Amino acid sequence: EATQRGNLKSVWYDSPTIGFQRRMTVYTPYGYETNPRKKYPVLYLLHGAGGDEEAWSSMGRARQILDNMIEKGEAEPMIVVMPNGNPWQQAAKTLMVPEEEFQWGDPNTTNLYVNLLVKDIIPYVEKHFRTLNKAESRAVAGWSLGGGDTMSVSNLYPGMFGYICPLSMGIRDGQEVDAELQAIKKAGYKLYWVGCGNEDFLFESANALHQALERNGLEHTYHVSSGGHTWPNWRTYLTIFGKLLFK
Template identity: 40%
Template sequence: MTRLLIFFVLTLLLPIPALSQQALIESGPIVSPENLKTGAVTFRLLAKNADSVQINGDFLPTEKRKTEFGEIDVPVTANLSKDENGVWSFTSGPLESELYGYSFLVDGVVTTDPNNPFLIRDVSTVTNTFLIGNGQADLYRVQDVPHGTVAHRWYDSPGLNMDRRLTVYTPPGYENSTEKYPVLYLLHGAGGDEKAWLELGRSVQIMDNLIARGSAKPMIVVMPNGNVIQDAAPGEGKEGFYKPEFMVAKTMDGTYEATFMDVIRFVEDNYRVRAQKADRAIAGLSMGGFHAMHISRYYPDTFDYVGLFSAALIPREDATKKVYSNLDETLRIQKENAYKLYWIAIGETDFLYQSNVEFRKKLDSIGMKYEYKESEGGHIWRNWRIYLSEFVPRLF
């Protein structure tokens, strides 16, 4: 017993990295967020010396705010109440099943919740996250079902003269089979990268759960990086750690679309795929929807399935390259080559709503068939996760 005690004391005296010490000290009894049986959620923060604490999250009511992108819906902040121990708290109303994000404002300074280690990055903003189940968000949970495999792969892009990274999901059983699979190319929005659909979009959980339910066919999902000046997501490539930007150079000037076959060639050379038009789909959100629309018409006999999620179909001054020429003519060629599904979805308060109206008028004018979904809400990940979960079962 004495030897054991001495060993224990010596262990405590050994140097411990500062962050490990901090983790030991800060792992207190405060629970935040706490999901209540009513469907409400309580948030707590210990801040004895703070004069005010507020919370901002996508579960709160929204208000209209004018921005450089037009009028958009922005969540309002809510005030927390302080108890005698210096713990601030706020309890929401009952929440629908969804994946939510939030952050605190302590005396006006934005900070994350130290009692919630689950974080996501959207462009350069980091927020905590929590999930309310028993509904739509059950698709976003890791369920007790067969799981696919996620790999970050580097591929040679001759068109961009660099090695680049993309994310690939292979369905359950891929490694142990000889079967060939169809492919969905899933594109992110402005400020995103090859990790966006994986982390913010819960694409892997959605795919696993839809396949397990029998609602979707097993398929490979390829999530490339659409920022052509990057080799990989910030912090993951040769440029090291730097602050991510919302719009980097050359993202919507035609370079990505013109070199997209580099991605397809890598996938078809390295994975067991059915390399036919009928077995390829392309979809994207916002900027990725812009890319998906132009890639599918620039290579008009390549994809049988196209999905535009809140697509950024607005005119751009830098859209001057060959990729963007003869829009009407190439759309007609795409129509004449035939396809199985052209799917457009957008929120009714999305700042890109009107540009999507105008694009649908163009499709109507040339007799190009499409399916259209209009949902509540604006330019938000909540919509894009739902769109993916409804689009994927329509494929192949």
């Protein structure tokens, strides 16, 4: 357990795109309050089906993981923004574990959430927190449907995120991604990191993403672990890619 602890805050913000207030969880690293001039990079950390803005901070133990890595000097001090990925939900109802029954997200819902992220959440964060507002200081990561959101936001807004980390997710049969991946390649990025368990029911989708990245000449890391679609894997992936961000 780290002795230098960051803070977790529940933050309500106006969401003009959807017309009501919504809530997110924000982690600020140890020293944020005492260094009023220091600006920080931001990781946007997204949850999957059955999760909400409290998923990564509770089941995911994001604060403890970040505190430990930052205190040891393994990770850069960063702000972590954990939004609610259910566009029609203002805030968490109850904390749910990942659902076994997986369904591919409705593209309209995904696109709405991606627009909420880009038009409402990121501008709010960059106005109200001391952030470094450039692509190489922005990362996006998420598991399952949040991995789909990670891919959607980086595909639709190439050049916005320098670090792209979809976890336990990939591309579905027949999904055309070549043009979008070429746009990401052209816009430039620092890291594309894909993680999946070899017993995950989306392992073939992750393999397909890996092959698409290779086919399009995008340098990337494909981390295959044991295990399935589970929190122990997602926590482990955070400890791995978290050390690579903003270096």
